[in-house]
Amino acid sequence: MTRDNTNKDLPERALNAEQPDRDTRPMSPDLQAHIGLRLKAFYDSVLSEPIPDRFAQLLDRLDDAEAKPDLTAIDPADTADGTDSAAAPMRTVGSDIQS
Amino acid sequence: MSGSDTGKETRRGLRDELLAAIPPLRAFAVSLTADSDRADDLVQETLVKAWSNLDSFTPGTNMRAWLFTILRNTFYSNHRKQRREVQDVEGEHAARLATHPSQNGHMDLADFRAALSRLPDDQREALILIGASGFSYEEAAEICGCAVGTVKSRVNRARNKLVEIMSITSAEAFGPDDATQAVMGDPVVAIRSGT
Known part of the structure; x- marks a missing residue:
């Protein structure tokens, strides 16, 4: 049919x-x-949707983390597959912003 | 240590580039996930990965294509397991949407989104990359990690499949008799009940 x-x-x-x-x-x-x-x-x-604030804030955070090596939660070696450890803290940040 | 200033400046520039790439990334992510929340999570993960792998990006090359590749790979590696269940749910959702004749542009979009979500993943991504994101067949092939000819045939399949899905949608909306008439008449009417 x-x-x-x-x-x-x-x-x-x-x-x-x-x-x-x-x-x-x-x-x-x-x-x-x-x-x-x-x-x-x-x-x-x-x-055409506005960029959610969480993304600009995420990029700022990433930049800050880079500037302060001690706080670098993102390990490049960790991102080959699955960035759970890298993505999880950011997701928390994101959901804080959302709510 | 040395060169960290230039590194920082480069990062600033890249940050702005990343920010500018977010709308197309979100559009691609929505196409892949058919869910705005999941799409934004996917974009977020993509940005984190991109940021931590900036070293592997060659300045002057196509950053958008690089980001799309990361997003696509992230989608497939992280969401493969959930995908089947989610697609079933989306299938039902799509079927429900499909039974409502479109009354306005918004419903039109929802109908199209539902139809899109019923395409096989490889066809959908090829269609989006070529038909909406503005990539060349060569770029799309690189993003998807397949041959140019494969992209072309996936795009063709996707288009045909969409017409098929939307014809069904229209038939369901009209009911069998009207649908037959619509199908026999204007092809465009057969695809969509509205204009």
């Missing part, structure tokens, strides 16, 4: 295309443009 709906949206030549190629065959320009506009609208809606 889903296939039928989709196929009817596509040019006739595409309808007769091999099924295995169905997912990757070119889409009609109209449809592609339509998807593109919707995608941009979605993306831009997030882009």
Whole structure:
């Protein structure tokens, strides 16, 4: 059923295309443009949101920590995979700011 | 010790660059997680990692692509386990959203977000990077760690899949009879119930 709906949206030549190629065959320009506009609208809606304060404060904190080596809670060696020890303190800071 | 002043200045500049990169990072993160709170956590983790790995960034190269790579890798390494459960929940959420015909632009966005969240991860990220974030196929391939041709086919798959999902959405919203008519008529009407 889903296939039928989709196929009817596509040019006739595409309808007769091999099924295995169905997912990757070119889409009609109209449809592609339509998807593109919707995608941009979605993306831009997030882009246009103000940057939450937590991020500027986080960067300031990171910079401060760098300036005072004793307080450096972020160990570069720790970030290869999973920065739990690095991210956790920051997350606490973030949630403080949020609430 | 020596050169710490220049290091500090460099860090200042990089801090500003990081700050400027936050909106696109958030948009990418929202696309990946389909959840604003999780997205912001992901961005935060990305910033911490980026900051502690600034040494590995080559000044003059594409910082946005570098940050997107970190965010993407963080998403997959940290959220892989949760992803399946969350996607199930999101699937239900998407299905609920899909049954409401759009009345305005906001619902349109919500519908699209729901449709996007139903794409396979690899297709969604490729579509976002190419169709919204403004990366070249080469950059997207580097970010995703795959071949350029793979990105291209994922983007095509994503577009086709979106049309499919949104056709279903529209069919569910209209009910079977109207949906058939819509599908037989204007293709754009078939994708979305509104304009």
